Amino acid sequence: MLVTITDKVTMDKIVSLAKRRGFVFPASEIYGGIANTYDYGHYGVLLKNNVKGQWWKALLQERDDVVALDSAIIQHPRTWEASGHLAGFTDPLIDCRVCKRRFRADKLEDAVCGQKPSKQPGQGPDCDLTDPREFNLMFKTQIGPVADDGSVAYLRPETAQGIFLNFKQYLQFSRKRPPFGIAQVGKSFRNEITPANFIFRTREFEQMEMEFFVPPDEAEEWHKYWCQTRYDWYVKLGIRPDHLRLRPHDPDELSHYSSATSDVEYLYPGSMDWGELEGIANRGNFDLTQHAEHSRQNLEYVDPSGARYLPHVIEPAGGVDRAALAFLIDAYDEDEIEGETRTVLRLHPALAPVKVAVLPLVRKDGQPELAREIVAGLREQMQAEYDESGAIGKRYRRQDEIGTPWAVTVDHRSLEDQTVTVRDRDSLTQERIPISQLPGELAKRLATPWRSPKLNA
């Protein structure tokens, strides 16, 4: 590993900040929690909405070769026969008849014996392990009130298959033809036995996936294009390039249907090391072939010259939760102001949950009233907060900790000449400007391309 993280960030600090300020925290805590399940609080929802908003913006708004889909979580069960998930989306599990624990057979070396935590399963004197058995990772349920075989259904383990099911309809009504993409954001569910690392791997997670359909002979070129384009998206939104890499899968890592897959990986702190943010796979025509066969429908595209083919597919598949986590980690910083340590999230302004805080310097002399008037005026335009409680330095720190890029302070002079100061989270500069220019100035700053101050360090 050539790169080391020089920041003061650790996963513990991120988990603690996330809980303290209500970004994300364990779910169902009043009932003792539910393993590896998290709820997102106020700032977490705003952050995730911004991440998803930027993904849609990059794919839908700024281009004209991608269209959107929102398919149901519970699709027809034959979907998962065709996709191969019903037969093959399994983990090999081993039981210990003594300690009653269950382990992944392929990850025994990371597991701990239920009776001798210093040993691996199978190495304790009383261990009695079964042979590995395959367990499907899809959550099963029943549709309709009768629990018979005909009513079995599954929660989707990925959003991708909903896209393939609708490929033919999109050829009809979307007015697009290859090369074009269908993109979707939504929840998926995997009944993993070893979810871990905070929100990096959870049973319930949110995906941002696109299937980009291309003529077969253009697949390799488009795969390269999407690897670079998706990598650039993370950089543009503030992840430092030396914490990001594009790692091509080794031949033995590749799914049987994929001719090439590259992961955008992020350098997580501590023992997590490099971990996947997004996989960009060249899936060939595997999925369309499978669904054509199982549905007995012709899913071929007929191009204007009359040539027929099953398009090949490039799939950039990212995780909303993983992206949000990486943005939080990469933004985390500590510095010193007036002898005190400051925690600050140097988030890209487009991702910051709150864009501006409006603070009266003191809680009297008409300052709160003027500050409230200003914040009311800004609310039409952006997420803004008003805060009057505590010393001004403490209020700045509160905003720094959630990554608010600008703080507007109303002081005694504001009442006299209708000006305020705008404090910058990163440079700590304070600029005095007329209140009337504030909406324009903030809009201008939001529209300006952003560069992490950590890149200058």
Next chain:
Amino acid sequence: MLVTITDKVTMDKIVSLAKRRGFVFPASEIYGGIANTYDYGHYGVLLKNNVKGQWWKALLQERDDVVALDSAIIQHPRTWEASGHLAGFTDPLIDCRVCKRRFRADKLEDAVCGQKPSKQPGQGPDCDLTDPREFNLMFKTQIGPVADDGSVAYLRPETAQGIFLNFKQYLQFSRKRPPFGIAQVGKSFRNEITPANFIFRTREFEQMEMEFFVPPDEAEEWHKYWCQTRYDWYVKLGIRPDHLRLRPHDPDELSHYSSATSDVEYLYPGSMDWGELEGIANRGNFDLTQHAEHSRQNLEYVDPSGARYLPHVIEPAGGVDRAALAFLIDAYDEDEIEGETRTVLRLHPALAPVKVAVLPLVRKDGQPELAREIVAGLREQMQAEYDESGAIGKRYRRQDEIGTPWAVTVDHRSLEDQTVTVRDRDSLTQERIPISQLPGELAKRLATPWRSPKLNA
């Protein structure tokens, strides 16, 4: 019924338009579909994103007494014991031993005998009905690979309970105190035996819910406030007031824990008549009492004077799918242009999937190039489409049908003097303006309060 729908809208026309243009259509169609499940296509996703965006904007961005939550779909199973769903969220079902059909005992008069479709179940000569049995509407699944009682879990039937579970945490980290609200948008699941009416009632649906926590003696006043505020939201976004009503529940309709509930109802076309868009309930302290008891935690709020109480709760609970459907129906119109019938969605510009289309009058003389340059410049700012295929009239109709408020046309004069015409979907006026002023002009129009032209009719 005093009000009649004078529009030419019918549910059939909406379903047909929704499918033809890819707003929303039956899911899993290549496998024969899955009962009452729908997928949203490109324009449907954009419309739903705009509906949710406007809800968040009204609750989070424009006020400072509401915070956001995104809680997991699979919560701790004890949640549903405490909430009463496990015991009481049931439908009474009756089987016919002859035709093997299953019916809701409380809706037999709407059901049809499996052998004699002209009769109700129980009225056919061979009908042999069982006694009613209670079936729970929650989808059941298992967490972890072992299917035993300890691993049973449920897909949430409402987003509300996730909010109550986190009430205590929000008191700690949200820096809010009653009166304040916690809002959430997300999927819920109900295993209904008779879902119906397109996307009005489906097994999987998206909710926009808020729990607004208030001092007990202010509950009645806040209930009135939220009834009016939520009603006004639909009106502001373009639903005509004579198609909307606030209907207080009769005493025998009220849930046992609710002292008052009013529904915002929409006048759907045809036999659907008035149907619920959103319910605004005064739930008292029922939920917090239940969760305090089941979790043995004290969920009381201590106010600054030291008084302790369980807040009462006002719950505005709306459906994203129902709202999207109502906006589509209310916007649907047909008029006549040059002797031809035009279908047009008179959507509020904030809800319109596409804000502007840029069209070269002819496909030569540099017009396509200039039009592409213009659309590229607008894409940073808003959802824009470029279309060069077919006669200009046909392209206008295409945009009218999906509700695009403005069409920019590039013609021969545009190349000479750098001006374009802006066509208004509703007034059909064409205004010529310099290309350089286009972004500002469109931003101004988007920010202008909108009034449905149907209100003038």
